[in-house]
Amino acid sequence: MTRASDLASSYDLVVIGGGPAGLAAAALAARAGLSTVLFDENPGVGGQIYRAIAFSPVKDRTILGEDYWAGAELASEAKSSGALIVNGATVWSLDPTRLVGVSIDGQARLIRASRVIIATGALERPFPIPGWTLPGVMSAGGAQTALKAQGLVPSGRTVMAGGGPLLWLLAAQILRAGGKLDAILETTPRANWLRAFAHLPDFVLSPYFSKGLKLLREVRAKVRVIRVDRLEAVGDDKLCEVVYVAAGGERRMPADLLLLHQGVVPNVNLAIAAGVTHAWNERQLCFEPLLDADFASSVPGIAVAGDGAGIAGGTAAAERGRIAAIAAVRALRPEASMPDTQAIRQKLQREEMGRAFLDWLNRPADSFRRPKGDTIVCRCEEVTARQVRDTANMGCEGPNQMKAFLRCGMGPCQGRLCGLTVTELIAGQCGTTPGDVGYYRLRPPVKPITLAELASLPIAEAERKSVER
């Protein structure tokens, strides 16, 4: 176990996040001779897609599928590369001078980096329906994490709802693991086909096409799939039923577990706090960093790779990590021999090919992104959609002002579960675009840390003297 005191005071490259992008970047950079450290806050590397790749108790490889196990090679490549990989390390700060604040087991350090690659990946898009805060309602990604890392399979009456590739993949994995699903409530509008259709030829040529079809067939053969227009989780202290509106009217379905998912979006907190310029992506309905072809951001020396750079999936993430790492090596050790960048870019292009079709097809309906009434928007501070809408109508035109009125986004999750919803609600009420409304202003620490952790930072004699009288 690496402790905070084992860390050097500076590194050529600090990689933040141990998913495919981070692992591939760290491996390539370390092999090329850069002193490289990778920080990841989870107990093991792999990120979300390859979660627990080194210690998953799910030994039957067919359950999680070969695409999951492909992550093992990335992890072992990184491990043998000479990069220092530190798990249980929470990065809570990154500033434009590339000073990285990190905490390991309650001890904090500030690390100087010549280059930084942010590989903090994606998180699930908020899915604000009535009752989504009830125990018994969980994100599909959460259930998948429990399956990969602890071999936990849903038991009891289980309903999945939403849309997007991950929902179908998880359904297949649960079924293969012997779990049962009472129903899948599909929320993506059929009208999405209109915009998706133009991108079908590219999708057919992409690696996702045959995989996707197989997955859909596998799940549909075993589970009832119902297209719904409205969705509600009902219960007093925990979920007891799912209420939905389908073609035939309102229906109620008793349930112990409801798994929600409507796509993933970049996890922007660290990059925004570091000063990286972001812009609204109308197709993917999220903010993403503005980057050049090497994934360099608007802040010199800071790159963003992987799904944090815009959603493209795990395989693309690894290629993006490699491209960002090559740029870092070129800047710091131009004499090092590098893999063929052109070949990597071609692979990346192939991976990204089917994306437009998937994005348009699975684009969540307005009604599931812009809730109404007493539906909770900010889970931490329990702020409702009506409050946000009413406050916008009073003239509050931005999410930061909204914080001052309602405290939304000011709880421990720091807007991760409400940021996009608040921005979209304001845009809707004010008749403008999410891009114009903007996102929460985010500042370090991007993860809560204790004063004791801050106090554990080493202090130089000169610093101590400067505040002593």
Add this chain to the structure above:
Amino acid sequence: MFKRLTEAGVAVAITVDGERVAARVGDTVAAAMIAAGIDHCRTTPVSGAPRAPYCLMGVCFECLVTVDGVGSRQGCLVPVSEGMAVETQTGKREAGR
């Protein structure tokens, strides 16, 4: 709500609110609580509503629990260890924890 795919694995004994919970090596605190059928891990500071782990990947902060006396730890990021004492949290964080 969840069952273990395999009962294999090295057992780790932790307590949740003083009750013994059989965890496994590789469990996080949040996963061990879910596997044990504990239906919520805290009540909210605002309305006192019960909450359970939601994302299990460190972003939602619903699984905040007190671990060995330290409050508001993210249960999904803390691996279990033998003898660990976990407490569910009620409402606001208490001073000194």
